Structures are given as structure tokens and as C-alpha cells.
Amino acid sequence: MIIGIDLGTTNSLVSVWEGETAQLVPNALGRMLTPSVVGLDDQGQMVVGDIARERLQTHPHLTTALFKRHMGSAQATQLGPHRFRPEELSALVLRSLKEDVERAYGKAVTEAVISVPAYFSDAQRKATRIAGELAGLKVEKLINEPTAAALAYGVHQKGDTSFLVFDLGGGTFDVSVLELFDGVMEVRASAGDNFLGGEDFDDAIVAHVVGALLAQGMPDAERPAIRHRLRREAQRVRHALGQQSETVFQLSEDGREWSVPLTQEKLLEICEPLLERLRAPIERALRDARIKVADLDEVLLVGGTTRMPLVRKLVASLFGRFPSMHLNPDEVIAQGAAIQAALKARDATLEEVVLTDVCPYSLGVEVSNSVAGQLQDGHYLPIIERNCVVPVSRVKSVQTLRDGQRQVSVRIFQGESRLVANNIFLGELEVDVPPRPAGEVSLDIRFTYDINGLLEAQVDTPMTGQSRTLVIENNPGVMTPQEIAERFAALQALKIHPRDQQVNSALMARLERLYQECLGDVREHVGALAGHFAGVLERQDESEIRDAHQDISARLEAIESGY
Incomplete structure (x- = not known):
């Protein structure tokens, strides 16, 4: 399947x-x-x-x-x-x-x-x-x-x-x-x-709100638990402002309630740099x-x-x-x-x-160009330009740079920048060439890119008839076949939370989160609900668990909706 x-x-x-x-x-x-x-x-x-x-x-x-x-x-x-x-x-x-x-x-x-x-x-x-x-x-x-x-x-x-x-x-x-x-x-x-993406819009809201909260005297907001609560509230605010003209960003911390009012106009101002991108x-x-x-x-x-x-x-x-x-x-x-x-x-x-x-990116090689009469390394020669229909094959020719040169290093890059330093290095081919005066030996570099994103680089030397090929399969940071096999075995051995318990476990996790978020009577109520549901789970009565789950879920919906 x-x-x-x-x-x-x-x-x-x-x-x-x-x-x-x-x-x-x-x-x-x-x-x-x-x-x-x-x-x-x-x-x-x-x-x-x-x-x-x-x-x-x-x-x-x-x-x-x-x-x-x-x-x-x-x-x-x-x-x-x-x-x-x-x-x-x-x-x-x-x-x-x-x-x-x-x-x-x-x-x-x-x-x-x-x-x-x-x-x-x-x-x-x-x-x-x-x-x-x-x-x-x-x-x-x-x-x-x-x-x-x-x-x-x-x-x-x-x-x-x-x-x-x-x-x-x-x-x-x-x-x-x-x-x-x-x-x-x-x-x-x-x-x-x-x-x-949406996460960046949430980050922008959090950055704005944290500034306002710190001005109100709120303690450090960099602790992981607080950062996650800030992000969760930012998501809620972003969604709320999709339905209404204004809302309030709220956070409970250190026994106090902190709040920052936000409007659709303010959200537009906060997110303007992202919209421009x-x-x-x-x-x-x-x-x-x-x-x-x-x-x-x-x-x-x-x-x-x-x-x-x-x-x-x-x-x-x-x-x-x-x-x-x-x-x-x-x-x-x-x-x-x-x-x-x-x-x-x-x-x-x-x-x-x-x-x-x-092909979403241009693919090419590093070349040297003459700048003000001097050869300058690090320039980019695109061979397959972005948005070519795949599969695609393109070839370009380059020449040797120095008299008596015996080897050419063909360095392959991906990106759109004029200089390779700002592009992504993919691989390298070393090609032997006959020693001749500069520019006399040419190399035909052919790139072939298939529908699965596999790039093959082939370098032909017409003067000698020699050919070298490199298939770009591994990149810096990408796992090797041996690492894949080892990690596959390790992942298979991991204990996975039982699927049939996920519904109830998710409700308990939700109760724990709300207990941390809330204060006063609401917090006490959430704690009581958590204790009650834990007791119901202990008794293992499926009918009782189902009824309790439905009832507690409805109560939590009301709490999270602010009623």
C-alpha cells in the first residue's frame, strides 16, 4: 500500500x-x-x-x-x-x-x-x-x-x-x-x-509582548517552560485576531496575571517585516x-x-x-x-x-574570472539554472587557467549568488589534464538532474577523450548508509507509547498543562479534575473512563474558552 x-x-x-x-x-x-x-x-x-x-x-x-x-x-x-x-x-x-x-x-x-x-x-x-x-x-x-x-x-x-x-x-x-x-x-x-512561516509570526508576537511584559516588571522570559507558554498564547492570539478586531495576550506567572492588549492594526505593524518578505x-x-x-x-x-x-x-x-x-x-x-x-x-x-x-535551485561550478586584468577565484558559473523543467541535462565548457596545468578541480555548488562563498557546496571532482598553455585545454561539464532530485556531474576532456563522473549522493550533514542502518535499528528498539492509551494520556497531559497555566480557584478545579481522572483510570472500567473523558474534556473546553 x-x-x-x-x-x-x-x-x-x-x-x-x-x-x-x-x-x-x-x-x-x-x-x-x-x-x-x-x-x-x-x-x-x-x-x-x-x-x-x-x-x-x-x-x-x-x-x-x-x-x-x-x-x-x-x-x-x-x-x-x-x-x-x-x-x-x-x-x-x-x-x-x-x-x-x-x-x-x-x-x-x-x-x-x-x-x-x-x-x-x-x-x-x-x-x-x-x-x-x-x-x-x-x-x-x-x-x-x-x-x-x-x-x-x-x-x-x-x-x-x-x-x-x-x-x-x-x-x-x-x-x-x-x-x-x-x-x-x-x-x-x-x-x-x-x-x-506561521512560527515566525508567533515569534514576532512574542518578541513584542515580552518587551511590554518586561516593562511591566515580569521576570526573565527565557526559561523554556515560559517560552513555550508565550508561544502557545501567541498562537491563540494570532488565531483570535483572525476572527475579532482585538484581544488580550495573557500570561500567569509567579502568582500574578500579566496582560498586553493587541489589535488587528497592531498585529499588522508587528508582522509588517514578515509580510514584506x-x-x-x-x-x-x-x-x-x-x-x-x-x-x-x-x-x-x-x-x-x-x-x-x-x-x-x-x-x-x-x-x-x-x-x-x-x-x-x-x-x-x-x-x-x-x-x-x-x-x-x-x-x-x-x-x-x-x-x-x-529544479528549484541553480546548479553550477566555481570558476575564475578576470577582474581588472587579474584572475579572481570564487565566481559562480550556473550550468542548470533554476526552474528548468526536470529531468534536465545541460553542458558548459571551461578552459585551463595556467600554463602547464596538470589538474583541474571542479567544485559543484547550488544557489543563486554570484560568488560561490554564498552558495551551498555539493561535491568536487579532480580531473587530470595534459600540460598545455593556458586556455588550450577545454573541459565539457555536463549536469543531469532527474525527477528525484539526483544530480550527476560528468566532466569530459575532448583533447584526451577521458571522462569523469560524480553522482551527488551525500552532502555535509547527511547521514551515510551505515549510519542509516545503525539508527534504523536503534529507532526500532525504542519503546513507543501504546496507541490504545493515547486518548487518555493526551487528556492527562492537557490537564497537567492547564494546571501550570491557571491560578486560584481555576487551578484548584483543574487539579481536582486531574486527580479524579487518574482515579478513574486506575479502576480500568472502560465505560466509566469514556464518560469521565467526555465530561472532563467539555469542562476543559469551557476553561480554555474563558467561560
Whole structure:
């Protein structure tokens, strides 16, 4: 069985193709969104999703989130006795989603299509594949998030159309320009920012509020537990200001209540620098696609952060029209990934759909240029330019620099900067050349980039007929095959919190969090509810547990709603 996964910075989803539609699969709590949060419970078992998110505040040293932003790096996170790389934390989320599908359908899941930000680098894409492998999945394809959304939008669309996908999620921003014609979905251009999303809007709110709270005399806000509470309240405020013109940021600490009033106008002022950063990728994608705003038939909003009114207003002003909102922005990427999975499985209902994509980054080599009569190293020669349709193969020629030169170092980079120092180093080839006067020996450098993001560099020396080839498989910070095998075995040996206990464990974690947040009579009431529910769980009466869970959940909803 092959599934489609939206592996998000804040939340993740899984979907399968059934009949003629993509069906989202709920997790153990019956929810479609699984928070991309991992932690250890009090028994040392791994928890993923809602339980872990509730424990971010109460057990910050045993819980972690936002690790997608570090994919492709060697950054490690310590959780109790365990040390995890970003790929391993992502693998635990993927494994949880995989198990949700297996329990729902009673079938083994072995393959997946996983979505990634269109602007993910080569190393980040490899890290995502490794995460799938560590989760026990064969990753059939990585699909760019805007492309997945466009696929979900266009699979039942009739007629030719041009549209732009504006994808602002929890941690990344992507924009893609696409065309649909004769059953072909063609990506014309992609651009984006890997460090711009809803989490940054929350950070901006927190930074503003902390300044105001410190001015009121609040103690240090850098303790992990307080930071998580600040971020959680920032998320609540951001969502509240999507529905009302003003609200109050509230925090209980050291026996006192602290508050800062916020309005939609103030939120716009706080977030203005972030909104401004959204413009450049849009302009770049339109320019690369050689299409005018007036020629777009539709603008699609994707990602939970597009629910913010100020984001929608910005999009409307940029494009001179209201964006399309008939698809659920949280779910559409997972649905598109499931459609791509069905295409890979050759589902008969999707035979006529053809999808093309582009290489999101320029790929090239380091060269020396003559500057004011002097040779200067460190310049960038793009061979495959960004937004070429993949698969693609391009060749460029270079010449030797010095008399009697016997070897040329071909250093391969990814990026858009004029100087290689500002681009990402991918690999290096050493090529022997015959000693001749400078410029007499030429080298043909051919790059071939396939649909899975695999780059092959081939260097031919016409004078000698020799050829050297390098396939870029490993990047600095990416795990080696041996490391993958070792970590796969280690992850398999981890104790995972029992699925059948997740509903009740999530409620207990929620009670613990609220007990920390509240004061006075409300805090006492929450403590009493926690003690009562713990007693009910001890008695192991399923009917009593179910009734108590329903009653306490309703009471907590009222408390969190402020009633």
C-alpha cells in the first residue's frame, strides 16, 4: 500500500487514494492533524503528536518541535538518555502516520510519497528520504508542496488554466506558477523562503509582548517552560485576531496575571517585516515563469498560516483579486501527495494526469574570472539554472587557467549568488589534464538532474577523450548508509507509547498543562479534575473512563474558552 504524507513543520497529515478521491486518515485521537512534536513520557516511552505537544510546556527538556527546519544538518536534540538528529525525529512522526493508516485499513504500508517545500535544498531532500527510510518506508517520490496542492486542485479541473499557488505553512513559504493543459500539469516556476512561516509570526508576537511584559516588571522570559507558554498564547492570539478586531495576550506567572492588549492594526505593524518578505519570492516566480499577474486565472492559498486575514489581504492587494479558498489549506497538500501516490501506483482513475516539475535551485561550478586584468577565484558559473523543467541535462565548457596545468578541480555548488562563498557546496571532482598553455585545454561539464532530485556531474576532456563522473549522493550533514542502518535499528528498539492509551494520556497531559497555566480557584478545579481522572483510570472500567473523558474534556473546553 502506498500513501501520501504532508510532513509539516507544525503539523503533519497522511492521505490515501480511494476510488476517485483522496481520503485523509485520522490519528489515534480521531484528528486529521498530527502535531510534528516528539517527546518522552514519564515512563521513558516515545510520544508523538498531541500528547507531546501538551508536554512541550510541562516537560520542555523531554520534548521537541520545529525540527523540520534543521533537516539536512547534523544538529542533534537531547531527549532524556536519547540523542536524535532531525531525520530521526521526522522518522518518528512518519512512523506514527504510517501506523495510523495500517490500523485503519488493516494493510501493511511500505511505500510513500512525501511532500517537501519547493525550496528545500538538495541536502534537505536527501534528509527527508532518509527519514522515510528510518520510518520503514520506501519513498517513491518527493513532491514539492505547491505542486501537490496544485495536483489536488487540478485533478478534476476541466479546461486549460494558469494559476499560482501561495503556500505559507508553519515553517516555510513556497510559491509556484503552474499551467494545466490537455491533462498535463506543468510547473512553470517555483520560489520561496525556507525560514518564513506561521512560527515566525508567533515569534514576532512574542518578541513584542515580552518587551511590554518586561516593562511591566515580569521576570526573565527565557526559561523554556515560559517560552513555550508565550508561544502557545501567541498562537491563540494570532488565531483570535483572525476572527475579532482585538484581544488580550495573557500570561500567569509567579502568582500574578500579566496582560498586553493587541489589535488587528497592531498585529499588522508587528508582522509588517514578515509580510514584506513574502513579496520577493512571488515576484521571482512570476518573472521566471514569464507570466503577468493579469494572465493568472486563479491564486490558490495553501498552508494554515494563510488563514490570517492580514495574509489574505496582502495576497488580494498583490494580485488585484480575492484568492481561492474552496480547498482546505491545511489538508490540500496531503491530498495532492495521495494523488501522486496513486499516479505512481498507476491507478486507472488517474491515467490521463501527467505532472511535470522544475529544479528549484541553480546548479553550477566555481570558476575564475578576470577582474581588472587579474584572475579572481570564487565566481559562480550556473550550468542548470533554476526552474528548468526536470529531468534536465545541460553542458558548459571551461578552459585551463595556467600554463602547464596538470589538474583541474571542479567544485559543484547550488544557489543563486554570484560568488560561490554564498552558495551551498555539493561535491568536487579532480580531473587530470595534459600540460598545455593556458586556455588550450577545454573541459565539457555536463549536469543531469532527474525527477528525484539526483544530480550527476560528468566532466569530459575532448583533447584526451577521458571522462569523469560524480553522482551527488551525500552532502555535509547527511547521514551515510551505515549510519542509516545503525539508527534504523536503534529507532526500532525504542519503546513507543501504546496507541490504545493515547486518548487518555493526551487528556492527562492537557490537564497537567492547564494546571501550570491557571491560578486560584481555576487551578484548584483543574487539579481536582486531574486527580479524579487518574482515579478513574486506575479502576480500568472502560465505560466509566469514556464518560469521565467526555465530561472532563467539555469542562476543559469551557476553561480554555474563558467561560
